[in-house]
Amino acid sequence: MEAIASAPMGIGQDIAQFRAEISATQSQLASKSGVDQSRVSRIEKGETGTPSELGKILDALAALGSKGAADYGAYLAKDWQYVERPDFSNPQRNILELAEEGLRQIADFLEEEERPWPLKRQLERQRAAIETSAVYLGKNAHQIAFIGEVGVGKSTAISFLYGLLDPSSPPSDLRERVVLETGGGHTTLCEVNIRRGPGFGIVVQAQSDEEMRNLVGDFCAATWLRRSGGDSQKNDSVNVSEEVQRALRNMSGLTVRRERDAKGRTNSRDQAAELASQCATEEEFRARVIERMKLELRTRREIWIEDGGAKAAMQQLRKLFRDINNGRLGDVPLPASIDLLIPGFDSEVPGLALSAVDTKGLDEVAVRADLDARLKDPRTHVVLCSTFNQAPSTSVQLLLDHLRNAHGVRVDAGKVSVLALPRDDEAMAVKDDSGEPPIDDEDGYHLKRDQILRTLASGDGALNGVPILFFNAKKDDAAKVRGQLIDQIVRLRKSYEDRLLDECAAADEVVRHHETQAFTSAVQAVADQLSNFLGAHAPLPPRVRQPSAELIEALGAIRYASTIWAMTRRNGEYYNFSVSHQVGAGGAKDALLRSKTWFEKLQGVLDTLKQDDDLVLAQKTIQQVEVSAEGWRRAFAEAARTAAVEVYRGPLEADVGLWSHCAAQWGAGPGFKVRVERIVRDWFEKQTELNQKLEGVMAALWEEAVVRPLERLSDESAGDLPEDIRPANVVPFARRVPA
Known part of the structure; x- marks a missing residue:
């Protein structure tokens, strides 16, 4: 075996697993490796072994017939310089090895100063893209978050999908069987995370x-x-x-x-x-x-269930969860979130650590900040839940539109699915276009899926690719639906894998053909065309709509006066409705709208270049610019979101008079919501200075997130980009303000 470069955490557990897979005893392994049995035992329990000991043990396992141990030895011997060493079980480990080699190849190429500048700039961009995808694939944690209106049956579905059931309860009573508390709506107190743990237990994150x-x-x-x-x-x-x-x-x-x-x-x-x-x-x-x-007595944050078997544990977990969810335990604080820990949870997905998230039911039309965090998290697959007859509900359509229009996220690449939750015989009540009923539930699901797809396609057709799933907790196979959700996580990772492989292939092409004059000339010609485009279209396009427009629309759509009342008492920041969050969403929507034509024109230039027979050698270069442009667009939108929040949040929170005036509208007769909406609209219309400040920041973000990256690909004299640009998280001072 090659020398072990470094031993990862958990190597002892891996050794124990390899040994168990070939049914070898510790005594047999010790005899074959020449390492004392007591030492083998301690290493398997977590004690650090020397490189020599580990090498001998892995060699012995391979000799005893373990294919995994042989691969593991080669994995440990590999020196990872450019990519963080992934877990051995990572499903994209081989892809990450290609990324390591690709980044090494790029680094060697860039060390040579005489390389043509277009090729160097191309490789610098590809290096950044490969590193981004490698970081994503190197992590194995993902969430499947269920979002839906109160009362749709979301918690019941999660409990049946993931086996969170009390076996001692009557099978006919769904509410009594499930661990997660269910009811007619407004039951789940806070977000609930179900994940793997060392034992059965509950961890509470307390409200501040x-x-x-x-x-x-x-x-x-x-x-x-x-x-x-x-x-x-x-x-x-x-x-x-x-x-x-x-x-x-x-x-x-x-x-x-x-x-x-x-x-x-x-x-x-x-x-x-x-x-x-x-x-x-x-x-x-x-x-x-x-x-x-x-x-002062509510200090307990963790509760662990003593050994008693899985059946008894589920029964206890069900009672504990209900007590915590209803505030019935005198030593436990009001939770902001609850973690349910289940041994062996997600074990059916080797190499990935999946958790299921039951979000607090949606009871307002406006998108809450906590749900928005799930929508934009690239590691989360979002399951939008509807009752069967209402699917796709108004809230589901709102969230899908929000994903596209406020985040610029594709809905057909594993990010989101729609889950319709039929009850009783609802599936059999569907009729086809001729009025005929279905043959069975599956046929009913097929007919309903067609109806849902027609509804989603009624706009511009951008929602056509959303997966449509069905689950009746009384009848349907939980494993099948659970597998369909896991497939969406696989699709999410596959999109990053494909991106990484494309970038590695494009970088390899540059390195292999860098001495070919025709290739360099083609890349240079592409750079010239991009430079011409930028020269004619560099300025930030004008604003399409004010960021506050999103807030005003959301205020008008609020169902309950209580929500606005509570928001005014908190100077605009309530968990169920955050003024700054709505303004941020408005900033992102404006960014996507105002840049839409610009990016369409850029795509037109790229389409023309792809059709040019003289630029065949630069096809991968052109394709990678397309991919980059989509990333620039999303980065600009996310930066705009942050900018709008930061520009307005401080003044909004500090204006006590604004919110006291709003709160005082309660008790003045009907029309409370309308009066508050008018007061807030008037406030924003008077903020000329803040509006101008935001526009200046937007111009700087446009230059940083879009113009400068394109300059780097099209102009030899363009300055270096800062090493740590994070336009989505940092709002810079404006460097130029459009006339």
Whole structure:
């Protein structure tokens, strides 16, 4: 065996696995390797072995018939300089080895100063692209996040898909069987992550002190308004969400008690309202509620279930989750998120670490910041859930449009799928175009899929490639649907794999043909055409719509006055509706809209170049510029999002008068939402200085994210790019402002 360059963490577990696969004992391995059996045992348990010991053990395993051990030895002997060593089980390990060799080849080429500048610039761009894809593929963690409106059956579906079931409950009662709490909606308190763990357990991430104070303050303010008669809006009332209210009431012991009188009639006693009636001020009431919660005692963040077998563990996990989700444990804080740890979870996908995410139900039309984070995370596959009859629901269509228009993300490359959740015999109630019913459920799914695809294609057709899945928890095969979701993660990774291979092939072509004058001339000709294009189209295109337009539209679409009321009490930043987040989405949408024609013109130039017979040798170069252009477009949009947030968030939060004026609209009669919308719109219209500041920043971002990268490919005199450009995360000072 070649010398081991370095031993990764977990090598002992890998050795134990190789030994188990060939049914060899530690004694046999020790005898074959010449390493003491006690030493083999300690290494398998995690003790660090010397390179000599590890080499002998792996050689012995290979001699005993382990193919994996032989490959593992070669893997350990490899010196990784340009790519971080991947896990041996990484499904793209061989691809990453190609990336390592490709980057080594590029580095050797760039060391020679006399290389033609167009080729050097091309390779520099390809090096950055290969490194980006390699970093993505080198990590093995992915999430499958389920998003849907409250009450669609999302938590029930997740529980059945991933085997989170209490075997002691009656099979006929779905609600009692599932570990995740279900109901008629407004049941899940916070985001729930299901992932692999060393044992069965629950980990709670607590709400911050500030958010806890805000939630208690909202609950107390709403209760006080009802006490004082101030909550008299026609058809509207204010309160925290049902699930948060339920948890706060349980934590404080201020529940609504149902009692029967002497005549058998049921009466309700709101203990929170009773406590409020005993207080002189709202501040006193809030202080007494917080005192009853005993927040200082709520310090337990982890709960582990003792060994008792998987069946008993699921039963205990189900009860614990419900107690935490409803605020019934006196030593556990109000959670911001809950992790369910399951031994062996996702074990059916070798080399990948998958977790399932049950998001808090969507009960507003506006896209929440927490859901947006899942939508734009390149490592997350998003499952948009609808009831069967409503699929694709309005919210699903909104989120799909948001993915395209605010993130510039393709919806047909493993990023998103639509999951329709039929109940009972809904699939059999579908009819074809002639009015005939389906033969069976699968036929009903086929008919419904056609209907959904027609709905999604009714616009510009950009949503045609979205996978449409179905799952009836009572009838359908969970493993089949789970496999379909895993396939989407595979597609996500495959898109990066293809990109990496294309870039490596293009770089290899440059290196192999760099001495061919015709090749260099073709690349130079492409650079000249790009330079001509940039000379005519460098300035940032004009703004199409104000970033605040997204916010105003979202305010108009809000369903519940409570959401706007809570937002105004937090100076615009509420988990269910964030003003700065909406403005950021508006900035990204404007960036994509205003740059759309520019990128279409660039694509037109590239299409012309691809048809030029004299540039056949530069085809890969042209294709890679196309790929880069899509990356520039998304980078500019993400940078614009961040810029809009940073420009407006501080002034918005600091303007106490704005939000007190908005909050004061409650109690002024019907039209609360309309009045707040008008006040916010007027505020933005007056922010001439902020609007100009954002436009200056946008011009700088355009230059940094789009113009300068293209200059580097088209102009020998273009300066070097900074080593660490992150336009999506950094908002620079404006360097030029368009006239």
